[in-house]
Amino acid sequence: MRLSRYYLPILKENPKEAEIVSHRLMLRTGMIRQQSQGIYSWLPLGKRVLDKVNRIIREEQDRSGAIELLMPTLQSAELWQESGRYDAYGKEMLRIKDRQDRPMLYGPTNEEMITDIFRSTVKSYKSLPLNLYHIQLKFRDEIRPRFGTMRSREFLMKDAYSFDLTREGAEHSYNKMFTAYLRTFARMGLRAIPMRADTGPIGGNLSHEFIILADTGESEVFCHRDFVNFDIPAEDTDFDDVGGLKKIFDQWTSVYAATSEMHDEAAFDAIPEGERLSARGIEVGHIFYFGTKYSEAMGAKVQGPDGKEHIVHMGSYGIGPTRLVPAIIEASHDENGIIWPASVAPFDVVVINMKAGDEACDKACEEIYAALTRAGKDVLYDDTDDRAGQKFATADLIGVPTQIIVGPRSIAQGEVEVKDRKTGARDTMTVEAAINRVNG
Ligand code: ATP
Ligand code: MG
Numbered sequence: 001m002r003l004s005r006y007y008l009p010i011l012k013e014n015p016k017e018a019e020i021v022s023h024r025l026m027l028r029t030g031m032i033r034q035q036s037q038g039i040y041s042w043l044p045l046g047k048r049v050l051d052k053v054n055r056i057i058r059e060e061q062d063r064s065g066a067i068e069l070l071m072p073t074l075q076s077a078e079l080w081q082e083s084g085r086y087d088a089y090g091k092e093m094l095r096i097k098d099r100q101d102r103p104m105l106y107g108p109t110n111e112e113m114i115t116d117i118f119r120s121t122v123k124s125y126k127s128l129p130l131n132l133y134h135i136q137l138k139f140r141d142e143i144r145p146r147f148g149t150m151r152s153r154e155f156l157m158k159d160a161y162s163f164d165l166t167r168e169g170a171e172h173s174y175n176k177m178f179t180a181y182l183r184t185f186a187r188m189g190l191r192a193i194p195m196r197a198d199t200g201p202i203g204g205n206l207s208h209e210f211i212i213l214a215d216t217g218e219s220e221v222f223c224h225r226d227f228v229n230f231d232i233p234a235e236d237t238d239f240d241d242v243g244g245l246k247k248i249f250d251q252w253t254s255v256y257a258a259t260s261e262m263h264d265e266a267a268f269d270a271i272p273e274g275e276r277l278s279a280r281g282i283e284v285g286h287i288f289y290f291g292t293k294y295s296e297a298m299g300a301k302v303q304g305p306d307g308k309e310h311i312v313h314m315g316s317y318g319i320g321p322t323r324l325v326p327a328i329i330e331a332s333h334d335e336n337g338i339i340w341p342a343s344v345a346p347f348d349v350v351v352i353n354m355k356a357g358d359e360a361c362d363k364a365c366e367e368i369y370a371a372l373t374r375a376g377k378d379v380l381y382d383d384t385d386d387r388a389g390q391k392f393a394t395a396d397l398i399g400v401p402t403q404i405i406v407g408p409r410s411i412a413q414g415e416v417e418v419k420d421r422k423t424g425a426r427d428t429m430t431v432e433a434a435i436n437r438v439n440g
Pocket of ligand 1: 140142149150151152153154155156157283284285286318319320321322323
């Protein structure tokens with residue numbers, strides 16, 4: 001992408017309305033724009049990051065055996081009347097009427113709809129286990145939308161829903177998602193701590209919130225300090241290995257499980273004083289086993305191996321991609337701007353032409369740009385005639401992991417400078433070596 005032809009509406013000044021660093025940086029870099037309270041457009045730079053986040057989520061959901069579909073944002077009120085949540089949901093639900101005066105709503109979540117899909121299509125235990133997910137916009141009329149897309153009214157959610165014949169089966173489905181979540185967040189350069197969460201009035205349920213440590217977070221987490229060092233499951237984890245996944249789950253949840261103090265003060269008190277970690281954090285995911293709550297109310301059952309009908313056991317599993325993007329920025333930035341982990345960076349590399357119009361500079365930049373693009377890299381080429389200082393500031397601000405700086409003096413020696421955004425380290429090398437460094 002040539003910057004001269006790109007759309008990158010950078011703000012020079014810090015926007016006054018932004019209270020936290022991620023919100024400030026997302027506005028300054030032109031990643032997002034507020035359209036009305038708590039409702040955002042994702043501008044091209046932001047959209048690139050969001051797409052990369054979604055791709056990681058998708059890959060890990062697919063790896064765990066979940067299957068993607070797409071449900072609509074608008075739902076009929078009828079389904080929610082069946083489950084009893086139409087009245088219970090309250091003012092967070094945006095209610096709409098269509099031209100026939102039929103009550104509709106903008107979905108805040110999809111348990112009812114997926115249960116409806118399930119009950120009308122799945123009849124036998126042989127189709128189980130089943131986990132269906134989508135990545136779709138949700139709407140919740142939050143009392144206090146704030147911090148940009150961290151807590152917005154319209155937001156993207158990956159929501160998965162599992163169906164099993166038995167409670168044991170459902171626990172394995174839960175452990176699959178638990179494992180997939182550990183991998184998902186780790187691939188984004190994040191350490192997410194699974195925190196035991198409230199499960200509401202129905203006993204025997206299982207729930208974890210995944211929390212990224214950050215001072216600006218709205219959640220509190222209490223755990224053993226070793227939690228930040230636990231192993232992340234490997235890519236070749238066998239998701240059909242019931243015992244293996246249980247072991248992963250146990251490592252993270254048995255001893256000194258992370259908890260919100262509200263949930264279980266005793267668990268925290270059991271940890272030796274010098275080994276306690278109490279911190280604030282951002283909830284980026286939430287997994288939930290709720291048994292037969294919706295399947296019972298909505299008649300989702302299958303024929304079992306015994307020939308009888310069984311109400312299915314369900315779980316639901318959410319991740320907030322539009323919250324993850326600011327969460328990653330909260331975890332990775334400095335005074336000059338964002339520092340993207342390579343896996344979610346909007347571009348892999350930015351080529352900075354310090355003197356656009358200079359024959360040697362242009363030629364070298366074009367060569368690097370073409371070679372890296374050919375190699376499948378996402379390349380931003382700053383071919384504008386801005387001042388060099390301005391270009392450096394922009395490159396640092398938008399946080400692309402590697403910068404290749406091409407200036408008239410060094411290119412006369414056949415050399416360019418390669419700068420690592422994270423460490424600030426600069427190395428001088430030949431054009432070819434610079435290309436190899438990025439490709440390597
Ligand atoms: P919170 O306590 O932050 O309101 P929640 O418990 O209501 O979250 P869930 O219903 O579990 O959230 O939704 C699953 C995921 O969707 C959350 O873990 C979060 O990542 C994301 N999410 C929820 N509400 C919002 C929001 N208003 N803006 C952005 N992301 C959200
Ligand atoms: Mg909420």
